[in-house]
Structure formats: C-alpha cells, structure tokens
Amino acid sequence: MVRAACDSVIYHSAIFKQRSSAVRSTLTLILALLSLAGCTVNPVTGQSEFALIGDEAVIQQGVAAYAPLQQQGGGLYTVDPAVTEYVQGITMRLTEVSDAPLDYDIVVLNDSTPNAWALPGGKLAVNRGLLLALENEAELAAVIGHEIIHAAARHGGRRTNRNLVLQGLIMFADVASEESEFRDQLMGGAGTAAQAISQGYSRSDEMMADEYGMEYMRRAGYDPAAAVALQEKFVELSGDHRSNLLERLFASHPPSRDRVRRNRETLARLGSGGEIGQTRYEKALEYLRAKQPAYKAFDRGTQLLAAGEYDAAFASARRAISLEPKEARFYGLMGEIHLARGQFRDAHLSFDSALKRDDAFYLYYLGRGHAYAGLGQQTNARNDFQRSGELLPNSDASSGLGRLALAAGDVAEAKSRFRQAVQLGGDNGEAAQAFLRLDIADAPGTYIQTVGSVSPSNGAVIGLISNRTDLAIADVVIEFRAFRDGRQITRQVRIPKLAAKGRVSIQSGWTFSEQSPIGNLNVRAVAASVD
C-alpha cells in the first residue's frame, strides 16, 4: 500500500521533465523536494500514503500561499462583513467535528464565479458567486465540508504541490537562478512556469471529499441529503452550455452521475434528516442578493473594457456604483477604463476612491501606480507598484518598476525588474524585450551565435554569424582572434544591421595558407545593441 503509493514519485517527476523547458532550475528544486518525500498518515482515513513533502512543510506552503491566492481570486468581499462571519460560523461548526486539528480559516472572495477552494493547513475560500448559487445553509455546509476534507486529507497538499512549488519558484527564481539560465529560458520562449498551474483533483479525491464531507455534515447536525441535491444540481448545470461561469468550479471538482450515485449510497448509510437552514441562509444572503444587479453590471463592464468598448464599459461601471456605492471594485473598474483612455488624472481619483473603501487589494495600487507614472509622479508610482507587488507578485508591477528604474538611469535594477516580470508570467513580451535591450550590450555572445571557418576554395577566414533573437540587432562588433607565427592576432569587423533570426557570413580579411597557417581561431561578438 505504502510502497505503491510512493511509486507516484516517478509519475510526478515525469510530469516535471516534460515541462523542463520551463526552467532548468525547476528540476533541481523539485529533485531537492523529492528527496524530502515520505509517507505520511492521512488523518481522515487513517491510511498511510505518499506525500510529496512532510506535513509541516506542506502546511506552511498552504499558509504562505493563502494571502496571494486571495488576491489572485479577486480579493476579499468586504462590503457586508456579516456574510463572512456567517460563513465562518458554519465552517467552525464543521471543523469542530473534523479529524484533523488544523488552524482552519475561511474567507469570502469578491468574485462572481461559483467556486470554492482549499489549501493545506485548513485555509479555505468561497466565492461570492458560489454563495449566490446555493439555496440553503446545508448546501453551503456540503461545499465547505467537501473542501475541509480536501484540506485535511492533504488532497490540497498533493494537488497544490505542483502549484506551490512553481509559485515558490516564481517568487524565488530571481534570487536563485543564474543569469545565464534565465537567458536560455528567454531564448526558448519564456514564462511557462505559470502555465503549469491548476490541475483538478483526482476522481478518488473527489469521491472521498464527498463521502467524508457528508459524514461531517451528519456529525454537525446538517442533513447530508443536501449534498446529494447539490451534486444533482451541478450535474444538470454542467450539461447546460449557458452556465459557462460554472466551468471553473467543475474544472477542479468535476460533477458526474457516478458521484451522485456514490453520494446516494453514502446517504443511505448515514440516513437523511437534519438541519437545512433555509430561512437562516436567505436572511444571511439578503443584502448580497439585493446587490446582485450591481455585480452583474460590474462583470459586464469588465468584459466590455476587455473588448475595448470604453463608453459602454464606463456606463456599466457607473450603473454598478449607483447600485452599490460601497463596493471598491466598481471604482477600480472605472480607474481601469480611465487608464485605458490615457486619462491619468481621473484614473488617479478613481483608484483613490477604491483604496478609500478597501486598501488591501493589489489591483488598486497597480492602477494608481500607472496613473502616477502617466502623471510623471515617479516616486508615488514606485511606491504603488511596490505595494502591489507585495500583495501579489505580478509582472505588470515588476515591469512598471523596471521602466521607472530605467528612467532613473539604474540599468542593473531595471534588468532585475524586467527579468522578474518575465519570470512571473503574463508578460505580453514587453518586459522580455526591455530586458533583452539592456542585456544585449552586456552579453552579446548570448544572443549572437558565431562560428569561425576557413573557406576551402580560397582559404579565406570567415565568421558565420546568426542572430538568435526575434529582434533586429544593430552595431554588432565581431572579433576574430587567432595565432599566426606564434603571435596572437586580432581583428574586429562591424555589422551595421542583423535582422531578427538573421544569418550572415563575414570576412576577417585573413587568408589561411600552408605557408602561413593560422591556429586557435576564435570568433565572438563583443558588442551589439537593439535599435
């Protein structure tokens, strides 16, 4: 049992090898982690099983990832704190009967997608959108019970290990990676680490979370029949093409007829009956439900902004604000629209309004940073980009800091920030180009491949020069070095322009002959710049 489970090491490392083009140092780090691997006892089932790293380390990773993942998930829903307190109360009722003594915590995220997630260490989150999709307290208890099992049985530990390892990598890559490794990564098409994130739970994890989640519901006094009803509803919705919003939930917790059938069996064993909590739920959600049109307008405005329809987006943002003036996100959207239009003064005011209502969401600092940068207030811009990056490391903030450093003449800092931006992923190529521009002067040999050769027809000593980058390179200086008659000779040849991915052959002006042989020929690029 234990041994078979531990064999999954091979499976994991095979996955990582496939992705090894992402970052070479990934493999080193993962190998280091694998050496920490051991078998631990699952607190829910009591069975031994493989865990990628020891409990304490997994729990610490979960705890450390909690805050940035909340940011990534839309930040906290703060307008009606009573909703969060209500959800926390139900969670406490369930964790009090749970098998794993963890420091449980749950937050309500400000996102309309009906989703919920769990991290090792008992760190849970439920989206505003899921609360609105549920009908009673027992259904919510079913969702939370299910997530508690993922956290307590360390499903999260196994699933998020890949995520967390990669995210940890992203955060530490700047310190750990060698400059040259990063350049290789840049040449091979950067930013793959972030793509490796987010795989769903396994089928057996889902079954187990359902089964024990219902058991916890039973123990806490809720009717486990609500879990079956909820699953049935999800199966129905998942077949409905209109319910795109539910995709994310289904991606990590795929519903199926099979699951419904298994849950019915569990229900038959546990017996139905218990609290449903319909009225309580309706009362707790009353305010949020009343404000749902405001969030619909906000979601619509966000889509319109992405589509470049600024006027319509602006109308949606205004409508959202008129329906719910307390929601910071709505002012944030307005700020984004102003930014997209280059209206930096208005953008600044909107992000200020957002921050007045919620000063703990990275997007508002990021947006205000852009506004300050547009207004030429560089110190303020730097502070805001920094704060944004502290809340959630993101390529946009890093790029912003890179541009500010460059404007201030600090090339080393600029390079480090652009590199960070590329490594964080989500860069549209601008940061990669900016890095390349700065780096090519320092390390032209990395980007320009050179091969020395002697023409067999006439003995001319030539260099075959190729540009490995997607950028046109200018003012390339190629240096030829060799030995003739026991003395070193050198010559430099300038190439005014080298097209993207272009190749040329250049003459050194030297000729090789039997009477006058040349030895130890070495050709390299010693200078270059990007137009």
Ligand SMILES: [Zn+2]
């Ligand atoms: Zn699940």
